[in-house]
Amino acid sequence: MGIFSKLKQAWFGDVNWEKLDDEFFDNLEESLILADVGVNIATEAVNSLRNAVFSYDMKDPEQVKAELRKILLQKLSVGDAALDTAKSPTVILVIGVNGVGKTTSIGKLAARLKGEGKKVLLCAGDTFRAAAADQLEIWANRAGVPIVRQHEGADPGAVLFDALQAAKARDVDVVLCDTAGRLHNKQNLMNELAKLRKIIDRELPEAGRETLLVLDATTGQNGLIQARSFKETAGLTGIVLTKLDGTAKGGIVIAIARDLGVPVKFVGVGEGIDDLKPFDPEEFVNDLF
Template sequence: MGFFDKIREGLSKTKKNISVQLNGMFATFTGANEEFFEELEETLILADLGVETVDKAVTRLREITKREGFLKGEDIERALEDILTELIEVGDSALRLATTPAVILVIGVNGVGKTTTIGKLALKFKNEGKKVLLCAGDTFRAAAAEQLTVWAQRAGADIVRHEEGSDPASVIFDGIAAAKSRGADVIICDTAGRLHNKQNLMNELNKISRIIDRELPDADRETLLAIDATTGQNGLTQAREFKETAGITGLILTKLDGTAKGGIVFAIADQLQVPVKLVGIGEKPEDLLEFDGREFVEALLK
């Protein structure tokens, strides 16, 4: 099953909110009047694309429709697909991991699925023939290191962990040293996930970042923010806070299969101008997918 089919299946709850409504609008399209655009705005907002992003999309669609004089629903639908694709494709969605080792720092609040996502990534890289080392940098959440250890064993990856309550930055430091000595291709670091408005959490992330910069100054590095798609607009708030303080390079949208408001992907990517790099649409390891904006839009609307 390819990305399109998987994402279409994973977006089934969101599709009930948006594609049926849109398909009806395009099928009965008789002209781009004000009533049509108001209904379109309402449909997109209900799918949680965000008021600002919807306003931008519909404004562009009005301009194109006026210029092209669309008379068929399929023409205006195609134009909407192009606009939404442009809004969601902000920067390179591919992971930058060319150096040996390369580093992935996964951040986000508790409960968004960071540790599980790291485990799935480890399996993905192992299947690609890479040597992976995991760093259990979430030393505050009970059993976080144990959970990550289970994933490491499942993926055949090395893991560096300390006692619960240890300094997270020291775990990352030791993990980098181990990766160098063992010839690891990818280092994936778990981090603590206390509330995003807690200054001490941001201080810890900054400390970890400085250690990576010092110990691996030339390494490719991704700082990926994991967001639970079911949280809707609250996910946008989290992303904005983390972007301001942690320098994120990409987004991981988790639990996309569990929400009727998967449109939040558009709001976050568009308003923060940070690319979506991975999406989670199920519990299985193969349900963590590399993001493709065009196919995402088509799977959502078709």
């Protein structure tokens, strides 16, 4: 992914592996902070590594690297990173502020689930943003899945109700519901999400549930603030991290997992319909090096 170039510089620079000094650990800590891991987590990780290096007299760079890999992987291990669609139907509420790639992530996820053999239905629950339903319909067509929508300004609860009725009538496996993306600190948005959950409780009480928050990796610590706000009010089950390409400071993945205890389930690595990948913590940590 190329997201930790500073970490690579710290690692492969002029390092005396026979006697690792404070400069090495300071550079490593700075690299982690610059990669948006966050100050607290960077300090914790480097202190743990320092203790291990001195306790076990590590002099081999591969051994030190393996130890840091283990430390970071532990911080990412906060729950099942797999999407739970075992129950049929499963209703997935997709939330997040405008501009993070929410609608495109829904389209990509629909294509992925359809490719797994599931019957997927999209619900255009963001009725507040102009042309949001039109944008979602374009992605529905790309993914080859049906969509339930109403006119702009319609009641999102009414759109979800129609989608759930359609899901029951058509034996749909997964309902993917777009939601309004107004600012995360607006109480009316949180009230709207609570109303949507009540409709699911009433119409499909046995349905599986996921609530995925879409975050833009390039927003760094601001994304973490958004995630905290949504977790407090929306009951998150997972994160979809978009724009995790060669320029993104992807350490935010570790910060989210460690601070919120919410697993990252998917990462967006490009613009194509197949560029939403299941998140593999071990693969991610290996890519850092």
